[in-house]
Amino acid sequence: MLKKILLALVLIFGVGVTLQAKPNKHKKQSGFTMWQLPMQVGNIGNSYVFRTAGGKVIVFDGGWPAEQLYLRGFIAALGNEVEAWFISHPHDDHMGVLWQILKDRQGMKINHIYHSRYSNELLDLEKPYNEYAKDFYAVLDTVSIPVTDFREPGYIGSIDGFNFKVLGVVNEEFHTNPFNNSSMVMKVWDDKKSILFLADTGAESGNKLLNGPYRNELSCDYVQMAHHGQHGCTEDFYKSIDFRACLWPTAYWIWTNDQGGGYNTGTLETMETRRWMDEIGIKEHHVSCLEGLFQLD
Numbered sequence: 001m002l003k004k005i006l007l008a009l010v011l012i013f014g015v016g017v018t019l020q021a022k023p024n025k026h027k028k029q030s031g032f033t034m035w036q037l038p039m040q041v042g043n044i045g046n047s048y049v050f051r052t053a054g055g056k057v058i059v060f061d062g063g064w065p066a067e068q069l070y071l072r073g074f075i076a077a078l079g080n081e082v083e084a085w086f087i088s089h090p091h092d093d094h095m096g097v098l099w100q101i102l103k104d105r106q107g108m109k110i111n112h113i114y115h116s117r118y119s120n121e122l123l124d125l126e127k128p129y130n131e132y133a134k135d136f137y138a139v140l141d142t143v144s145i146p147v148t149d150f151r152e153p154g155y156i157g158s159i160d161g162f163n164f165k166v167l168g169v170v171n172e173e174f175h176t177n178p179f180n181n182s183s184m185v186m187k188v189w190d191d192k193k194s195i196l197f198l199a200d201t202g203a204e205s206g207n208k209l210l211n212g213p214y215r216n217e218l219s220c221d222y223v224q225m226a227h228h229g230q231h232g233c234t235e236d237f238y239k240s241i242d243f244r245a246c247l248w249p250t251a252y253w254i255w256t257n258d259q260g261g262g263y264n265t266g267t268l269e270t271m272e273t274r275r276w277m278d279e280i281g282i283k284e285h286h287v288s289c290l291e292g293l294f295q296l297d
């Protein structure tokens with residue numbers, strides 16, 4: 001009876017009626033899960049972990065030395081073997097955990113480390129961070145783990161469905177904000193999503209990216225906000241690329257620009273960055289100090 005009524009409707013109104021949704025043959029597949037890790041010491045650490053569909057673990061940065069217990073536990077829970085560890089730059093809120101783990105592995109297996117090494121001249125532009133960075137490199141030089149040192153951008157790699165492209169490497173020419181302006185910049189993607197990791201990219205290196213050969217590859221679904229969301233890339237940078245959501249590896253005092261005197265009384269530029277995002281129309285924000293652990297499939 002129902003079929004006759006539907007047939008009559010089709011004949012009378014010339015419209016088709018679908019009784020059951022067909023399975024979507026083109027549903028996008030997640031090649032990896034990403035976690036933005038919450039900070040453990042009330043300060044800015046940059047820490048992202050990925051697990052591929054096949055179970056391989058990948059780390060981008062990792063946070064402060066004081067956050068090592070948390071990250072060690074997180075990695076142990078995923079099997080205690082890291083297929084690839086990317087370090088954006090040798091500030092200790094980025095390389096600090098790997099720096100400590102390399103000194104005392106405690107059973108963790110690390111199969112490959114990727115970074116873009118700074119010269120001694122560049123290192124000595126920032127004190128006391130030059131000493132931490134030199135010690136990190138000294139430790140790196142003693143381990144038997146394969147290390148890839150990207151000297152040029154453009155490298156494309158794939159690890160079990162985790163695709164990555166290096167869009168920016170060390171920039172020895174920038175002597176202002178030198179460590180941050182030499183952050184390694186990476187885009188990672190699978191069939192379902194793409195994420196741009198800016199690390200601590202500053203205004204100068206952000207402009208270099210915008211005017212460089214990979215400009216059109218900066219657009220993505222998720223952007224890791226440069227330099228923890230303040231005093232990083234410029235308004236022009238963010239307004240020149242397309243994206244729909246923000247990842248903020250940001251401590252609460254930075255998010256609120258409160259350096260001890262109360263809400264928005266500090267000298268940080270977070271409120272400007274937040275305003276730019278509002279002007280662009282971004283509605284999806286994942287702020288580590290507000291949300292805690294964020295998982296993206």
Ligand SMILES: [Fe+2]
Nearest residue numbers: 046091093200
């Ligand atoms: Fe940082």
